[in-house]
Amino acid sequence: SLDFRDAGYLRYPIQVRVENDPLEISILEKPDTFGAGRKDRVGILVGNPRDNPVSGAVVHILGEGIDATPSSYFIGNLNPDQAQRVSFNITPQQPSVIEFRVDYKNGVNPHATSVKVPVEFGLSKTEANPLLSNIVVEYQDGRYALTGDVYNAGLEVANSVVLGAGGDAVPVDPYQTYVVGSLEPDDFSSFEITFSAENITTVPVVVSYRDVDGNPFEKIYPVSIPAQTPGSAKEPGIALPIIGGLIACAAVIGGAIWYSWKKR
Template identity: 25%
Template sequence: MKRKITRIGYIIMLLCLISTFIPLIQANPSIYISSYSLAPEILHPGDVGLLSITISNGETTSTKTDTDYINSLPVDQTTKTVGAVIENVYINSDGDGSYDVKAIENYEDPVEIAPGSSITFEFIIRAEDNISNGIYTPIVHIKLESNSYHNVKVPITITVSDETIDVIPQNIPSSISSIGATDLSFLLVNNRDNNITNIQIIPDQTNHSVFTPSKQFVSSLSELETETVHFSLIPKNTGEYMFSLNCTYKNGENTHFKRFSFPLNLTSFYEVYPIIYSSPETIEKGETKEIRLKIYNAKNDEINAVRIKPITEAQITPNEYFIGSMNADDLYAVTFDISTGNLSENQTYPISYEITFKQDNNVYSNIPVTSSITVKSTEKSNGTEYIIAIIGFIILVGILFIIFYLRKKRGSA
């Protein structure tokens, strides 16, 4: 029995002795940048962006050994893995020789990263004003607490571009009528390789023209995307002017501004007017004749509540003609009857045609065409015909007399 106990004691002592020579289980750290992103993806010169860097621990970083004792003798050892401690993370800037892309702040507070886990760090990155377009590679430094582990250095890429938005006029006439409203279209083009948001186009309101609406809003344009916006121009004066559109948009949280100017020629020609197809120049007193017109809408937009009203001293029926809506480039035929029973003879009377229409909740009126009519006397007309008949009769009698005389003279010979 004593031998058995002695053998067990020897075995325990041997195991303890062997355990002192067995190396502890060590786990080497594997710290790396698993992903990073920048918002916005591409910076303007002068922009700031949010750089998110995710640092991962792919393996164990260190071990901790706990030993249990019985009767002052070590009987059990437990090896546990613990996380690595990141002492600080900082970014070295990169630039074009004069201006840099750099982090505004760095992380200097130690943080532990457990095996198999990840931690995301956020940095404010700024591209300095006037930096050249290009791709820059700032270097991310990850310093670990233990001197036995290698620090990590990883370059990342950041793109800087000064490409911006364009506003291109479309289908804008060389001359714009000062009467009524004219629809103007503009094509927005995002020349950047990343998304922009909160785009606003605001025209200048001046003493020579008013734009409606006062601004247009586009929520976003992806890279190289286009969109058309419309304004209605209401002239207040005539002449040649420059009008401006002010464009603001956001690249990430950075607001940018660009101004576009275009020539504008406001003239007093009419775009809604009557075309006279037939209208009598003279008419006998008391007679009724027909006037035929066609109303033309030369505008590039629909107009409403169109009506034409002849203005004259003669009696015209109907006294007003209501057309209603007219599409762009539309033509509408209208007929009036004119009577001169109430007019004086041998007088000329003007006839004007007033056209009113509604556009963009505004009512416009113009008198682009004026014609005239002369009233003839019925009595003088009959007297003239009587005189002509008498003269014709006298001429006929004279001719017959000459013929009779010549025949008689030949017979005598």
Template identity: 35%
Template sequence: MVLLFLITAIGFLVLPASADAITDAVQVANNVYVSNYTIDPAVLFTGDTATATFYVTNGNANQSVMVNHATFGDNDILLTSGTYDTNVNIGPLQTRSFVFSIGTQRSAGTYYPSFSMSFVAGNGMYSRTPVKVDNTPLVMTIANKPDAFTQGVKEPISVQVSNPRNNDVKNVIFQATGDDATLMPSQTYIGYLAAGTSTLVNFTVTPDSPTTLFLNVDYGNGDNDHTINTTLPILFTTDKMQADPVMSNIVIALNNGTYDVTGDVTNAGLSNANGVTVTSGSPAMPQDPQKNYVIGTLKPDDFGSFEVTFTSPDSTTSVPLQLTYKDNDGNIITSIQNIDLTQAKTQTGSQPSMVPSLVIVIIIVLGAGGYLYTKKRKNQ
């Protein structure tokens, strides 16, 4: 009987304590909730890692909550960091953050891993959180380029970089490389590129020979590095809109060993030819008075005359005439036209013309006649 009484008494004392503990656990669970969360990056590529941060708020104004375990993830979204397995206190009306590293190898889609938490007082809570996976990369397109490229001529190029993703990306860097070409600038830092936006990158290329440009964009999706690239062939063709100065009506004269060449330059192109200059090239040796001749600016269909003088070795049968001009960007463009010295007309510079002498004789005769006439009139 005594044993039975003791057992009954102990049972009476324990049961109310268990009921209070259950009540406290339920109250804790009812007052603790996830007030906010972030996933960075907000959208993952397959193979990316991200940082998930949960903000847990204790809505009880009088009672603290002791957390003894917290974790996040499932078979699709894998937890790559540790769980919270030590007691963490959340004071009345306070909010604490719980940070996890996660990763996934899943294909594109939306997954719902669980954030779960248990309390020292018993019971616990959990919530499912969407995590998006999207493998859409940035897009790079050639927005503007010239119709033709010419050796040594600087041309502008514009590249558009677009972000079709549903999240921002950071540390966006554009880079252009290529052999036998000068690129300015070769690298541009874009920085952040918001979701659904695009930006233009401008640079110039001055090719020395036909080549291929390699265009590359590096960017970060969170702390994950990604890249896109494309190529741009640089081929030399004729620019339909460029200036086209042409030499014509060339006349070659030889006077005491010095060649005097005259002619016209006509701009047969569709753009201005600026600073048009004509001079002779090796083996010719420019001589005064016209070592080179500056015509200036020639508008489309306009023309100008030139004259250059030079000497040349006796064995030379032809020399180049060099024509240079500047396009609207200041690029210097040169063309060469060979002239045949055997077609030169020899001037009689060593035999003075009879015309000046005849004029002098006539003046002397008229003067003498006038003098004699005047003298005769005075004598009369």
């Protein structure tokens, strides 16, 4: 037993350690560049480097003009040296900054830590890239006929591909526009568009398409067109059956003349 009535108190030194290390947030995956209205995946890893567990961990997404799915993610408890991977689909509407903030509790005390990712717009290295090749332009019957191939040089599918003539050109039948549909990577399709144009030497060929999320894209390729000359339009001709009939008639008449001359 201990008797410390004369001292009035009992003193014994003990070590008190305050754990103040925050949770660690690492960026696991993100696109090289973002695009307006284009959905991209961003993955993070939330780890607990502390010697004690934390509770109530929740990941929040902050940023102006940012549409995130899911809007937040509940992790819950994180034991020491434990980590949790979380992925979000990010659709930005403008260049901005995404902040991933993790709120958690150490005992009853609330804490927060965050990391920021800049959202910069640019061309994706994997997006669909329709290119034109083998272009041939002919003028006949008062209109231009432009034929060629459209090739997808990107690494993603191009959906709802449609080609047409733009600028001062006036689309005419039979191919005012040409619908290709979907173009897989490294795939191509032939096309033909018809249009009329006056006093121009180039016509813009407009290629419109959509990505896998339905976002519209458009590319324009200028194409030189031949000048309109009187000889460039086809002159009316004689049909082959009529020519054959005329040859047969000429043969009959020639035979009759030769026969009558021989009888003399």
